[in-house]
Amino acid sequence: MNNHQQSPAQATNAGHESDSKVLVVTGAGSGIGQAVAQAALAAGFRVVLAGRREAELAAVAAGSIHALVVPTDVCDPEAVEALFTRAVEHFGRVDILFNNAGIFGPSGSVEEISLADWNATLTVNLTGSMLCAAAAIRVMKAQRPQGGRIINNGSISAHSPRPKSAAYTVSKHAISGLTKSIELDGRAFGISCGQIDIGNTATDMMATLDVNSGALQADGTLLVEPTFSVQEAARTVLFMAGLPANANIGQLVITASGMPFIGRG
Template sequence: MTNGRVAVVTGAGSGIGRAVAAAMLEAGFRVALAGRRADALQQSADGHPNALVVPTDITVPAEVDALFARVVAEWGRVDVLFNNAGIFGPVASAADVDPVEWQRTIDVNVTGALLCAGAAMRTMIAQRPSGGRIINNGSISAQVPRPLSVAYAVSKHAITGLTRSVDLDGRAHGISCGQIDIGNAATRIMSEIGVGSGALQADGSRLVEPAFDVADAARAVLFMAQLPPEANISALTVTAAGMPFGGRG
């Protein structure tokens, strides 16, 4: 059974995106799952009748436009975008970061997010007066970086600027935008940076950090998505209890 609302989830093939897509489908949304790998998206969709798999490279403007056109052709509208796709990028300081790896991180995490937000805004403006909602996945690295993560940290700080700009510019069109900053949800990227085996700390030591179920992060995103148009959560931080966040610097 569907509640009639339509959501687009980018980076839906794994991690937080997969968990959010599942939570939205369970809540009755019709969900377009976007990402580069069709096989991973099909696994996330799991045959659900209200899931639409749309392989998309979010760094390519024509593919992003085609994603939203496909959703509108299928379901007539877009109510929510969960702007989630991203990569961690190189493990390096500003002194050592490879320019090619830096640019790839910015292309995916910043330009890709911008392209998706822009396409969502154009779609939502066209369906006035109902507007819509955009939720950007920031990360707590939008607030406090990890050591040797300059590309990721800069890209996620940029998401905060994107969130505030979209919320301001969308105001006249009934479009709201909020950001969720998630810390140590149990996903593949947490394994890559050693959260479960020993993540690098600011003092040079390594610490096994606590994590929490990605499904609980997804429930927080769902809560934001289900708010009435009159309400918006502009910023929400959800972390694993006891993780070294407040004392990171």
């Protein structure tokens, strides 16, 4: 099998044939973004890896001829425009954006959070996602054939917050509004938008919640919560990415079995 072929198993993992679609992944240097980028490359996608740390992105790309590494600060409008310009120059178009870059932000209730930390969290999680979506939409409207797909990485916090996570929770509730607005505004141009809300993948971000022997629960106790493989989250993202243009998943929730999400605390 040469580099331009994919096995039946790889195609299945992507949900459908990728047809060498071009996928932009933000936050691709670690965690869920890393897993999605690696799975997408294995499934035959052409992948643009965006993130702040070039060395980490290059390690994920692992020299693949189907990968393009573009160091990007998603909070910088000029850097975001340059990201999509590079993607089009290199691959000719953009079919899918996985809007994934994000931070957990400060731990604290509203009165405990500094304005600087609040603004920083919303700037990365919300404004960064908006800037990337806007740049992607401009490309998707202009390209021929027209259209594309945006997948926003929300969180189960878009449904039910953790204690002392006001900044993060607000940013993820706002992502839900962004997702629905993009889906509505993009409809006439063949642009669909969906959201994946993930709970407790085994990533460094999740590990920080358990640093003191557990994540804080609504009743004030600490609990080491169950996690699931980040590769399963990536497989789910690729299923959404591989849907035909006439189908869309508006919102999908995937969690670790047994985690305290339904009836938290």
